[in-house]
Amino acid sequence: MLSFRRIHSQSKAKSHILARSLSTGSSLSYISPCGLHMDRGLPPNFGKILVANRGEIACRVMRTCKILGVKTVAVFSDADIGAQHVKMADEAIHIGEPPAAESYLVAEKILGAAAQTGAEAIHPGYGFLSENEQFADSCAKAGVKFIGPPSSAIKAMGSKSASKIIMTDAKVPVVPGYHGEDQSLERLRAEAQKIGFPLMIKAVLGGGGKGMRIVRSEDEFLDMLDAAKRESMKSFSDDNVLLERFIERPRHIEFQVFADQHGNAVHLYERDCSVQRRHQKVLEEAPAPGMTPELRNKMGQSAVDAARAVGYEGAGTVEFIFDNVTNDYFFMEMNTRLQVEHPVSEMITKRDLVQWQLHVAAGHPLPASQEAIHASVSGHALEARIYAEDPDNGFLPAVGKLHYASYPQVDSNLRVETGVYTGDEVSIFYDPMIAKLIVWAPSRQAALDKCDAALGDIQIVGCPTNIEFLRKCVQHPHFQEGGVETNFIEDNYDDLFPPPKSIDDPELLDAAAMASYLLLDVSVKEGASKAKEANDPWFDRKGARMNGSVDFKLPLSLRTGSQTEPMAMPATAKWTDDSSLSVNINGIERKVKGIQTSQGEAILMVDGKVTSARLVPNGRELHLFVKGGGYKCFLLDQAIFGEADGLGGDGCLAPMAGRIVKVNAMEGSAFDKGDVLVIVEAMKMEHSVKAPRAGTVKSVMCAEGDFVEGKKLVIAFEPEE
Numbered sequence: 001m002l003s004f005r006r007i008h009s010q011s012k013a014k015s016h017i018l019a020r021s022l023s024t025g026s027s028l029s030y031i032s033p034c035g036l037h038m039d040r041g042l043p044p045n046f047g048k049i050l051v052a053n054r055g056e057i058a059c060r061v062m063r064t065c066k067i068l069g070v071k072t073v074a075v076f077s078d079a080d081i082g083a084q085h086v087k088m089a090d091e092a093i094h095i096g097e098p099p100a101a102e103s104y105l106v107a108e109k110i111l112g113a114a115a116q117t118g119a120e121a122i123h124p125g126y127g128f129l130s131e132n133e134q135f136a137d138s139c140a141k142a143g144v145k146f147i148g149p150p151s152s153a154i155k156a157m158g159s160k161s162a163s164k165i166i167m168t169d170a171k172v173p174v175v176p177g178y179h180g181e182d183q184s185l186e187r188l189r190a191e192a193q194k195i196g197f198p199l200m201i202k203a204v205l206g207g208g209g210k211g212m213r214i215v216r217s218e219d220e221f222l223d224m225l226d227a228a229k230r231e232s233m234k235s236f237s238d239d240n241v242l243l244e245r246f247i248e249r250p251r252h253i254e255f256q257v258f259a260d261q262h263g264n265a266v267h268l269y270e271r272d273c274s275v276q277r278r279h280q281k282v283l284e285e286a287p288a289p290g291m292t293p294e295l296r297n298k299m300g301q302s303a304v305d306a307a308r309a310v311g312y313e314g315a316g317t318v319e320f321i322f323d324n325v326t327n328d329y330f331f332m333e334m335n336t337r338l339q340v341e342h343p344v345s346e347m348i349t350k351r352d353l354v355q356w357q358l359h360v361a362a363g364h365p366l367p368a369s370q371e372a373i374h375a376s377v378s379g380h381a382l383e384a385r386i387y388a389e390d391p392d393n394g395f396l397p398a399v400g401k402l403h404y405a406s407y408p409q410v411d412s413n414l415r416v417e418t419g420v421y422t423g424d425e426v427s428i429f430y431d432p433m434i435a436k437l438i439v440w441a442p443s444r445q446a447a448l449d450k451c452d453a454a455l456g457d458i459q460i461v462g463c464p465t466n467i468e469f470l471r472k473c474v475q476h477p478h479f480q481e482g483g484v485e486t487n488f489i490e491d492n493y494d495d496l497f498p499p500p501k502s503i504d505d506p507e508l509l510d511a512a513a514m515a516s517y518l519l520l521d522v523s524v525k526e527g528a529s530k531a532k533e534a535n536d537p538w539f540d541r542k543g544a545r546m547n548g549s550v551d552f553k554l555p556l557s558l559r560t561g562s563q564t565e566p567m568a569m570p571a572t573a574k575w576t577d578d579s580s581l582s583v584n585i586n587g588i589e590r591k592v593k594g595i596q597t598s599q600g601e602a603i604l605m606v607d608g609k610v611t612s613a614r615l616v617p618n619g620r621e622l623h624l625f626v627k628g629g630g631y632k633c634f635l636l637d638q639a640i641f642g643e644a645d646g647l648g649g650d651g652c653l654a655p656m657a658g659r660i661v662k663v664n665a666m667e668g669s670a671f672d673k674g675d676v677l678v679i680v681e682a683m684k685m686e687h688s689v690k691a692p693r694a695g696t697v698k699s700v701m702c703a704e705g706d707f708v709e710g711k712k713l714v715i716a717f718e719p720e721e
Contacts (some may be wrong), residue, residue: 009311029350032067035415035438037350045362046070046121049147050114051085053125054104055419057340058085059125064354073117075110077103079427084419091117098429099581104128107135114144121145121361123354123663130337131158131207147361149313149336155496156310157334159203167331170309172302172537175321175330177244185225191243192221198246201225203232203239207335209279210235214246227666231686234661248485251322252276253288253329255303255521256345258356259312264366265535268345268353268373273487275473282466283473284341284383286348289444289482301328304418306334315342315357324485340436343415347440349373380444384450384470388463390433392497395466397432397682399657401425401515403462403618405434408454411442428657428682434460444482448474459625472496503569503586508558510606511632513583513590515624516554516573518602518615520581521594556634566635594668650716652689658682660706665697665715672720677715678702 048071051058059172062072062085074089079098086092093113096103103109105128122144124130130573139146148154153529154463161179168174177199178191192199192215201224213224229239252273259265272288273281289295289430303318317339319332332384342353351368359367368376388398402424407416426432437454441447452474455467476492478484489496501508519687552573557566572584580593595603601614612627620636662679671677671691678689695717702714 024606031412032063033410034062035410035412036067036352038067038352038355039367039407042355042359042367043364045358047071048117048119048214049121049123050110050117050119051089051123051125052104052110053128054080054085054429055435056417057125059088059419060417061125061354062088064352068355068358070358073113073119075104075113079429084421084424093117100128100429107132107138110136111144115142119144121147123147123357124337126337126340131335133158145361147314147357149316150311152510153312153334158205158335160202160206160333163333164331167306167307170305172331173329175244175332177242179242184241188225188241188243189221193218194244194516195243200244200246201228201241202244203228203236204242204573205238206232211241212279230390233313234681241537247321247323249324251324251483252319252486253299253321253322254317255300256342257303257307257312257316257318258360258366259307259314260366261313261363262395264363265272265304265307265312266366266368266370267303268351269377270299270351271341271344273341274484275479275488276486277489281341282385283470284344286344286381302331308332314360315353324483341383341515343417343436343438344381344383348377348379350376363608379440379442380447381438381440382447383519384437384451384455385433385467386435386437386458386470388426388434389466390464391466396655396687398463399426399428400463402460404459404616406642407435408457414438414450414454420686433708434465448480453628459614459616459631461618461623469496495627499636500567504588505566508632509585509588509590509627511624512556512558512569512571512585512634513592513606514604514613514626515584515615515622515634517581517592517594517604518569518613519554519622520552520573538541559633607616621720648719650695650719651713652677652691654680654708654712654714655687655689656680656682657709658687658707660702660704660708660714661686663700663702663704665700667697667700669697671695671697689714696720
C-alpha cells in the first residue's frame with residue numbers, strides 16, 4: 001500500500017476540562033469558519049483516526065477532527081488519488097482499484113491501513129462498511145475502535161424483517177406486512193395477495209432505494225419481484241425481500257438518536273425527508289413542518305425506545321413512514337450510522353454530531369440531556385443535495401470532470417459540504433453527489449428564501465446538475481406550505497418540469513444578449529485568454545471592436561435539459577459609439593452595456609436593467625450564470641468546429657457510462673417497442689435501455705460485464721416495417 005504523509009498547520013491543544021453533567025448545556029460553544037457548532041468543553045477523545053470513506057462525508061469528518069486537533073488518515077482508490085479527502089488528511093493510504101469492491105469495501109485493506117498508521121479508531125462515514133457487522137467485529141478484534149454501534153445492533157437493524165419483529169416487541173408501531181424467512185415464490189405471492197395492492201417490495205438488507213419496488217397490481221408482482229431481487233443481490237449480496245402495505249399519502253419523518261455506553265439515549269428532533277426521487281432524498285428539513293410538541297414527544301420516545309431495544313451506541317436514525325391522512329406513524333428502518341442529512345439536525349440544535357460520535361466512542365457519557373437539547377433548539381434548517389444528474393431525463397446520473405465549480409460563501413448559518421471542486425472528477429464508480437447545501441434561519445420561510453438564493457449562487461460546469469430542479473421544488477407553493485408527501489415530485493410534475501420557453505421569451509433574449517456581450521467584450525477576452533490556448537475559438541479576435549461598424553454574426557443556440565435538440569437563437573451584434581453592444585435576435589433588439597467586467601464576470605445593464613453575470617466557456621458551450629436567475633447553456637453552431645461524430649441507422653445507445661449487467665437481446669431476435677434490451681449499471685443504480693420501436697436485432701455490440709461509454713451503440717436493429 002502506498003502511503004502519503006503530510007504535516008498540516010493546526011492547533012494540537014486539547015481541552016482538559018472535565019465533562020459536564022448531562023443535565024447542563026454547553027458553556028464553551030464555538031462556531032468554526034465552516035459553520036460547525038463545536039463544544040470546547042468536552043474532554044479529549046482520540047489522537048488519530050482513520051476515515052474509511054471518501055468524498056464529502058470524509059471531508060466533513062476531517063473538518064471536525066482538525067478543529068479538535070485529532071490527526072486523520074485517508075484511504076483512497078486509484079480513482080481518488082487526487083481527491084479532496086486525500087488532500088485534507090494528515091496521512092493517506094492507497095487501498096486498491098477504483099471499484100468499491102476492490103478498495104473501500106475490503107475490510108482487510110482498511111484495517112491494514114489503520115495498523116500501518118497507528119490509528120486508534122475508524123470512522124466509517126455512511127455507505128461502504130458503515131453498516132457492516134463483520135467489519136465492526138473485525139475492528140474490535142484488531143484493537144481499533146469502530147466509531148459506531150456494536151455489531152449486535154447493526155445486525156439487529158440490518159435486517160428489515162428481523163428489525164420489525166424487535167420493534168413489535170418494543171411496542172414501536174410497524175407497517176403491516178410479511179417479514180418471514182420463507183422466500184419461496186409461492187409464499188411471497190400468497191402473502192402479497194393477503195396484504196393487497198398496492199404493496200412495497202423491499203430488500204431485507206436494503207437501503208438508499210435499492211432493491212425496492214412499488215407493485216400496484218398482481219399482474220406486475222412477478223416482474224417487480226425479479227427486479228427487486230436482482231438489484232438486491234448486486235447491492236447487498238442477498239436477495240431476500242419483505243412485503244409491506246403501501247401507504248398512498250406518506251411523509252418520510254425520521255428522528256436523529258444518540259446513545260452512549262452508560263445507558264443514556266436521547267433524540268435530537270426530527271427531519272422531514274419527503275422530497276425524494278427514485279426513493280432517494282433530495283431535500284431535507286428540520287423541524288418537520290406541522291409537527292406538534294405532543295406528536296414529537298410520542299414519535300421521539302418511539303425512536304429512543306427503538307435504540308434502547310438493540311443496545312444502541314453512537315449516532316443513528318430511526319425512520320418512520322407517516323400517514324398524512326390518519327396521522328399514524330410506522331417504523332420503517334433504523335440506519336445505524338450518521339446520515340447524509342445530519343447537518344440540518346446540527347443546525348437547529350447547535351451541536352456537532354461528529355464531535356459527539358468521537359466523544360461517545362471514547363467512552364464518555366452523552367454531552368447533553370433531552371431537556372438541554374429541547375432548550376437549545378431554534379429556527380429552521382434545510383439541506384439540498386446537489387447531484388450530477390439530468391432531472392429532465394429521468395434523473396439520469398452523470399459523470400465527468402468539473403470544468404468549473406463555485407459555491408456560496410459559508411458562515412455560521414450556511415454550510416457547503418463537498419468533496420469536489422474545479423478540476424475534480426465525478427467518477428463512474430461512486431455516488432454522483434457533488435455537494436450538500438445547508439442553511440439555517442430563524443423561521444422556515446426565511447430558511448426557504450435563503451436556500452433558494454444560495455442555490456442560485458452555485459455554479460457548476462462539466463456535468464448536468466439538479467440545481468434548477470431543486471430551486472423549482474423550494475419555490476413550489478406546495479413545498480412552501482409545508483407537509484408535502486413522498487409523491488411530491490410525481491404529483492407536481494408539470495410544474496417542476498415545464499416545457500421549454502419560446503425563442504421570444506424576454507428572459508432568454510436577455511440571457512442571449514448578455515452571452516453575446518461577454519463573448520465579444522475585449523476586456524473579458526484579454527483576462528480569460530491568459531489561461532487559454534491560442535487556437536481556442538472563443539478568443540479569436542477577428543473583427544473585435546477595432547471597427548465599430550462590423551456586424552458580428554453569432555450562431556448561438558440554447559440547450560436546456562428538457563430539449564432533445566438545441567433551440568437556435570442566431571444573433572447579430574454591433575458595437576455602438578457608447579461602447580454598448582446592440583444585439584438582434586430573431587428581429588428583437590437588446591442593448592447591453594458593461595458597467596464592470598473582469599475575467600468572465602461582469603455587471604451588465606440590459607435595456608436599462610442592471611444585473612451581474614459570469615460566462616464560463618467549456619468546449620463549444622457557453623455557460624451563462626446570472627445572479628439569482630440560474631443559468632443558460634448556449635452553443636456555437638457545430639459548423640465552426642466541424643461535423644460532430646454521430647451514428648446513423650437504427651440502434652440503442654447506452655444512456656451513460658457504466659457496466660453492462662444484463663443483455664436480453666440476441667442477434668435475429670424480434671422485440672416490441674418498450675422492451676428492455678440491455679441493463680446498464682452506473683452510480684449504484686440500474687438503467688434500462690428500451691427499444692424505441694419494434695424490430696429485429698441485427699447486432700449485439702456489448703456483453704455482460706463490459707464497461708461502456710455514454711452514448712455508445714450497444715444494440716443495432718432493423719425496424720419493423
